[in-house]
Amino acid sequence: MKFFYANGTCALGIHILLEETGAAYEPHRLDFAKQEQKSPGYLAINPKGKVPLFQFDDGSTLSEFQALATWLHLTHPDKRLLPADPLAAARAYELMDYTVGTVHSLGFSRISRPQNFSPAPESHEAVKAAGLATFEQGMAWLGSKASAEGFAVGDFSLADAALFYVEFWMAERLKKPLPGHLANHYARMKDRPSVQKVLKIHGFA
Numbered sequence: 170m171k172f173f174y175a176n177g178t179c180a181l182g183i184h185i186l187l188e189e190t191g192a193a194y195e196p197h198r199l200d201f202a203k204q205e206q207k208s209p210g211y212l213a214i215n216p217k218g219k220v221p222l223f224q225f226d227d228g229s230t231l232s233e234f235q236a237l238a239t240w241l242h243l244t245h246p247d248k249r250l251l252p253a254d255p256l257a258a259a260r261a262y263e264l265m266d267y268t269v270g271t272v273h274s275l276g277f278s279r280i281s282r283p284q285n286f287s288p289a290p291e292s293h294e295a296v297k298a299a300g301l302a303t304f305e306q307g308m309a310w311l312g313s314k315a316s317a318e319g320f321a322v323g324d325f326s327l328a329d330a331a332l333f334y335v336e337f338w339m340a341e342r343l344k345k346p347l348p349g350h351l352a353n354h355y356a357r358m359k360d361r362p363s364v365q366k367v368l369k370i371h372g373f374a
C-alpha cells in the first residue's frame with residue numbers, strides 16, 4: 170500500500186497510526202511548496218488534490234482522515250485503537266470528527282489557505298481572523314473534553330492522532346499555548362516512539 174503525505178500536515182496523524190499498527194506501507198512524500206498535490210500525476214490518483222491518501226495494491230484509493238483511521242483500526246483489531254465500551258468509542262469519534270471537520274477544516278484551513286475561502290486578496294486578513302477564532306474556540310473545547318490523565322478517552326486511540334496534529338499546528342506553527350488538558354496530552358504524545366519517529370520523518374526532530 171502506498172501512503173501519500175506532506176510534511177507537517179494532517180497526514181501526521183495517519184502516519185502516527187500507521188506506525189502504531191505496524192501496517193506495511195510505502196511512503197510517498199508530496200512537496201506542497203512545489204504544489205505537487207495539484208500536479209496532473211497526483212490528481213490522476215486523487216482528484217481532491219489532498220493528503221493523506223492510501224493507494225492499495227489494486228490501484229484503488231482511500232481518503233479522509235476518519236476513513237483511513239477506521240480502516241487501520243479494523244484491520245489491526247489487536248492494537249485496540251478504539252475503546253471496547255461503545256460510549257467511549259463514540260466519544261473518540263466525537264473528538265476526532267470535531268478536530269477534522271471543524272477545528273482543522275473551518276479553523277486552521279482559513280488561516281493557512283485563505284485563498285481557498287475567498288478569491289479577493291483584500292478579504293484574506295478577515296478570513297484568517299475568522300479562522301483563528303474558530304480554531305481557538307475549537308481547541309478550547311477539545312482541551313475541556315480530552316481526559317485530564319492518559320490519552321483523549323483513556324487509553325491511546327484514533328482520537329489521539331487527530332488531536333496531535335492540531336496541537337502540533339497550535340504549538341509549532343501558531344506558537345500559542347495549548348489550552349486545558351491539551352498541553353499534557355501533547356507532551357504525552359511526544360513521548361511515544363511512533364510520534365518521535367514520524368516527527369523525524371517529517372523533518373521536525
Ligand SMILES: N[C@@H](CCC(=O)N[C@@H](CS)C(=O)NCC(=O)O)C(=O)O
Nearest residue numbers: 178179206218219220221233234269
Ligand atoms: N477532509 C480531508 C482533509 C485533508 C486536507 O485538508 N489535507 C490538506 C493537508 S492538512 C491538504 O492536502 N491540502 C492541500 C491543498 O489544500 O492544496 C481529510 O480528512 O483527509
